[in-house]
Amino acid sequence: MKMKLLAFLFACLLPNVKGEGSSANWCYNLPTCNFYTWPTISPHFCNGSQQSPVDIVTRNVVINASLVPFTYSGFNDGSALQEITNSEGKTVKISVNDSKVNVSGGGLTDLYKTSQVHFHWGNGSSTGGSEHTVDSRQYQMELHIVNYKASYGNLTAALGDPTGVAVFGFFIEATNDSGNPGSWNNLTSFLSSIPSNGNSKNIGGQLALEDLLLGVNRTKYYRYSGSLTTPSCNEAVVWTIFKDTIKVSKDLIDLFSTTVRINTTSDSLMTYNFRGGQQLNGRIITSQTSSATTPHHSTFISAVLLAAGLWWFC
Ligand SMILES: *[C@@H]1O[C@H](CO)[C@@H](O)[C@H](O)[C@H]1NC(C)=O
Ligand SMILES: *[C@@H]1O[C@H](CO)[C@@H](O)[C@H](O)[C@H]1NC(C)=O
Ligand SMILES: *[C@@H]1O[C@H](CO)[C@@H](O)[C@H](O)[C@H]1NC(C)=O
Ligand SMILES: *[C@@H]1O[C@H](CO)[C@@H](O)[C@H](O)[C@H]1NC(C)=O
Ligand SMILES: *[C@@H]1O[C@H](CO)[C@@H](O)[C@H](O)[C@H]1NC(C)=O
Ligand SMILES: *[C@@H]1O[C@H](CO)[C@@H](O)[C@H](O)[C@H]1NC(C)=O
Ligand SMILES: *[C@@H]1O[C@H](CO)[C@@H](O)[C@H](O)[C@H]1NC(C)=O
Ligand SMILES: *[C@@H]1O[C@H](CO)[C@@H](O)[C@H](O)[C@H]1NC(C)=O
Numbered sequence: 001m002k003m004k005l006l007a008f009l010f011a012c013l014l015p016n017v018k019g020e021g022s023s024a025n026w027c028y029n030l031p032t033c034n035f036y037t038w039p040t041i042s043p044h045f046c047n048g049s050q051q052s053p054v055d056i057v058t059r060n061v062v063i064n065a066s067l068v069p070f071t072y073s074g075f076n077d078g079s080a081l082q083e084i085t086n087s088e089g090k091t092v093k094i095s096v097n098d099s100k101v102n103v104s105g106g107g108l109t110d111l112y113k114t115s116q117v118h119f120h121w122g123n124g125s126s127t128g129g130s131e132h133t134v135d136s137r138q139y140q141m142e143l144h145i146v147n148y149k150a151s152y153g154n155l156t157a158a159l160g161d162p163t164g165v166a167v168f169g170f171f172i173e174a175t176n177d178s179g180n181p182g183s184w185n186n187l188t189s190f191l192s193s194i195p196s197n198g199n200s201k202n203i204g205g206q207l208a209l210e211d212l213l214l215g216v217n218r219t220k221y222y223r224y225s226g227s228l229t230t231p232s233c234n235e236a237v238v239w240t241i242f243k244d245t246i247k248v249s250k251d252l253i254d255l256f257s258t259t260v261r262i263n264t265t266s267d268s269l270m271t272y273n274f275r276g277g278q279q280l281n282g283r284i285i286t287s288q289t290s291s292a293t294t295p296h297h298s299t300f301i302s303a304v305l306l307a308a309g310l311w312w313f314c
């Protein structure tokens with residue numbers, strides 16, 4: 001009985017277990033295969049009820065004091081980032097030596113090894129390109145660090161567990177200067193070496209993961225349960241979205257949408273490679289503290305009413 005169930009689970013999981021960057025017949029920019037069609041062309045998980053990305057409505061965020069800081073290992077290791085790749089014409093991906101980089105803490109129950117980093121963007125710094133949004137605000141880009149529960153041995157094997165994968169999302173916000181920060185100048189200088197689908201280039205010890213995450217206080221984040229944001233959209237992800245943004249100058253952001261292409265150099269540039277927001281369906285987004293930096297409207301009104309009430313009574 002158990003064996004039959006296992007065999008069934010295995011058989012139905014296999015065709016879908018490919019993870020981000022799979023070669024399934026999906027795309028971002030054609031009406032026949034863009035993200036509106038994924039629930040139909042990859043229905044097994046993409047039509048689920050716990051999909052990602054989502055809009056983070058800050059007034060609905062619930063405080064959870066158990067969301068302690070993470071322990072980051074190897075984020076400063078300049079030899080851990082291996083190759084930068086034009087991955088299936090869908091994203092730019094950096095492979096990480098998962099023996100050298102891992103994370104724990106942060107309310108995660110296990111140690112997770114870091115497998116890869118990739119990016120989502122729009123069409124240059126004047127358009128939105130992030131997958132998650134905050135109070136409907138879409139940032140220019142979003143960086144994802146993909147980590148899998150170490151006990152599974154690899155990312156694919158972790159996709160059957162609702163907490164098998166921990167993805168870290170960082171928002172990229174455009175600044176008006178140029179060539180900044182230097183680490184992103186380094187990163188984007190590799191893009192011209194990977195114009196076509198499948199091209200890759202060794203990063204050769206020039207960058208550590210934390211060099212790309214400048215200006216982010218990595219103790220402040222949102223947490224919710226969701227999915228991969230590309231088919232097959234497996235609902236296996238503990239999402240961590242950092243509140244602080246990485247500030248990158250416009251000229252460097254522009255290089256993503258003007259350098260790498262969806263197939264060969266005669267094909268279209270890679271643009272708008274993000275999935276649109278999905279329904280929360282009752283899921284709750286949590287954080288360490290209230291994220292509102294300015295009093296929310298209703299809070300403000302309550303305060304005014306309270307003050308008025310007090311005045312009336314006094
Ligand atoms: C997706 O799920 C919804 C709700 O369960 C269902 O109504 C719809 O028919 C499904 N669509 C596809 C393409 O499977
Ligand atoms: C990854 O790191 C381990 C541990 O330092 C090392 O033994 C291994 O050779 C590295 N793998 C690659 C492909 O560099
Ligand atoms: C986590 O990363 C550190 C730093 O590279 C390394 O020493 C340690 O062996 C890693 N742990 C695991 C379980 O891979
Ligand atoms: C708070 O976070 C901890 C650690 O991740 C988790 O075990 C617990 O379920 C969370 N509580 C709520 C109400 O989300
Ligand atoms: C991206 O922006 C450029 C420059 O503004 C424009 O020429 C191009 O058509 C845009 N591409 C898409 C897919 O919208
Ligand atoms: C991933 O791990 C599973 C289970 O240990 C194993 O069967 C599979 O071959 C591994 N896949 C890769 C790509 O290493
Ligand atoms: C950046 O430039 C734009 C357009 O010139 C301007 O509207 C915006 O205020 C500038 N932002 C900053 C932070 O200076
Ligand atoms: C950028 O790359 C150069 C080599 O081209 C390297 O020496 C430098 O340390 C890198 N800078 C950063 C901030 O990573």
Ligand SMILES: *[C@@H]1O[C@H](CO)[C@@H](O)[C@H](O)[C@H]1NC(C)=O
Nearest residue numbers: 215216217218219220288289
């Ligand atoms: C990060 O944020 C925490 C919580 O607000 C704060 O205590 C800490 O000092 C901050 N760290 C840095 C380096 O700013």
Ligand SMILES: *[C@@H]1O[C@H](CO)[C@@H](O)[C@H](O)[C@H]1NC(C)=O
Nearest residue numbers: 089197262263264265266267
């Ligand atoms: C990508 O380019 C290769 C080489 O020109 C071509 O054989 C292939 O059909 C192209 N694929 C798509 C999906 O356009």
Ligand SMILES: [Zn+2]
Nearest residue numbers: 118120144229
């Ligand atoms: Zn992603």
